[in-house]
Amino acid sequence: MIHPILLCGGSGTRLWPLSRKSYPKQFAKLMGEESLFQASARRLSGKGFAAPVIVTGDPFRFIVTEQLAHVEQIAQSILIEPEGRNTAPAILAAALAVTRKSPDALMLVAPSDHVIPDTSAFTATVQAAVPRAQAGDLVTFGVTPTRPETGYGYLELAAGADVRADSPQPLARFVEKPDAARAADMLAAGNYLWNAGIFLFTAKAIIAAFEKHAAQMVQAVTASLKTANADLGFTRLEPDAWAKAADISIDYAIMEKAENLAVMPFGAGWSDLGDWDAVWLESAPDTQGNVCSDNATAIDCTDTLLRSETDGLQLVGIGLENIVAIAMGDAVLVADKSQAQRVKEAVDALKFKGASQAIQLPRDYRPWGWYESLVIGGRFQVKRIVVNPGAALSLQSHHHRSEHWIVVEGTAKVTIDKTVKLISENQSVYIPLGAVHRMENPGKVPMVLIEVQTGSYLREDDIIRYEDVYARS
Missing domain, CATH: 3.90.550.10 (Spore Coat Polysaccharide Biosynthesis Protein SpsA; Chain A)
Structure with missing residues (x-):
């Protein structure tokens, strides 16, 4: 064995x-x-x-x-x-x-x-x-x-x-x-x-x-x-x-x-996918040497990799040769394929500038599912939150923000202080600043909601956890 x-x-x-x-x-x-x-x-x-x-x-x-x-x-x-x-x-x-x-x-x-x-x-x-x-x-x-x-x-x-x-x-x-x-x-x-x-x-x-x-x-x-x-x-x-x-x-x-x-x-084929040039090579380029994702289009291009990693974002290349172009909702990479191994330099440059894109994806994965920020303003933030079937966020409260939840897919089991209720699609609930609350998905399909945060401080470290099934501090 x-x-x-x-x-x-x-x-x-x-x-x-x-x-x-x-x-x-x-x-x-x-x-x-x-x-x-x-x-x-x-x-x-x-x-x-x-x-x-x-x-x-x-x-x-x-x-x-x-x-x-x-x-x-x-x-x-x-x-x-x-x-x-x-x-x-x-x-x-x-x-x-x-x-x-x-x-x-x-x-x-x-x-x-x-x-x-x-x-x-x-x-x-x-x-x-x-x-x-x-x-x-x-x-x-x-x-x-x-x-x-x-x-x-x-x-x-x-x-x-x-x-x-x-x-x-x-x-x-x-x-x-x-x-x-x-x-x-x-x-x-x-x-x-x-x-x-x-x-x-x-x-x-x-x-x-x-x-x-x-x-x-x-x-x-x-x-x-x-x-x-x-x-x-x-x-x-x-x-x-x-x-x-x-x-x-x-x-x-x-x-x-x-x-x-x-x-x-x-001798039967192997790659460590160490850079985008390797991804291009392993992705079976077409007769013109191009590789395009579903949301990408190549016009008069040769030996080029075009990938859009965000739904609804179309990437088009015209007259490109030997180019890598990778588009995401918060960052875009364009490089000559011969320079593909230098991408780490770009990451280091972004870290030096303090850009979150250097290390953080727009979509933040958690034990219960994931979320992404859709809009961020001075005193508000709008998120899409997806909770896996049977999963639950921690029982928590916030010092600096209140929240408004609108369920758009599935059903949410919501705890606010001593009140527990089910919120279905197209229904919403308000969580006042300081309220002890929890969100759960009691269903068998992913639950999706839109969260609107308002307050003077909206970062993720404004969370006081009282109970967590994933044993996070």
Whole structure:
């Protein structure tokens, strides 16, 4: 039985404005009707796979459970990192959690934001690597390169190894992301594979590698897991001990030092969707090289990606060549595809300006559903709020604002101080400043309402919570 370990704590800033710190790319529907996280969970499921172990951050814990539920999966465990410390501590925490039940358990570690179109080919490749992993080796997966890519790290195979083999091969060394000339040379050499960041090993083997090469991290992560708190089905790693773990990748901490390494070649297609150029490439451009979303139109364009991510917002490109244009309700990106990896610079520039668009999506996802601001004025704000079936907001009050709720879809169960009543479509209710109130959806379909806030201070920190089913402070 293989235990999938899905890592989903990254921020995905190179796919801004669709991917932001508040809702990174693994949870977005970049390639079809499922998110990358959901597609990854499906890929690593079925016969021969145990339920997944998820390692993520606190803001995403309910997104993880909701998205898993939509693909009819339940996690074996969900580990909550107090802060992101890169992949090495995350993988070690998962290994320590798995080894509690079975030290010999096989772990397949994978990022949750990659695209692998051929699931059956990938599963077969994983199975081919199982004997080496069971024998105690650390198996890393290398992808057959199709172009001189500068955005990936590489794996140089040892002399005599076969990059097209159907069994694990010996590794010579890891190679950092190259410049264009070096990437072309490695492609021509024929003995290099892209480093996919996917690993297969036993829990016992990877823990032994950490004990040998990163003993201090073992102490920190073990202490953090030992004193972790159980919270609504999540495991919250203890923050003080966790902070003592080095902020380092698994490659630097372990893989570049370990002697029991093997590389499993994979040639059936893979992408980490690391930038918009990669999204364009994986989206099957038409005969003119264009990719357009439903709300986008290309006129006399070539090799161009046009995506409107907002319903009702039409994006039109005329006479464009080699351009990426991504439109959202609050931000627009226009860039030459050759500069796609510089999008992080735009995010940094917006952070410097104090622009909320750098990290925050217009739609704010919460455990109970989501909301978005439609209009913001000096002393008022209008929101659309969507509450999932059976979900409830916290019992709360506000110091500085009153609220008016108008139900436009479904039925709301509303508590105002000691009064509880049902509000149906086209009905409204007023919540005075200071009143203790709660909104619930007792129905079986999403409930939608329009909220009008008025007052001297309208930010989200003006909330006093008295009771919350999601245990938020």
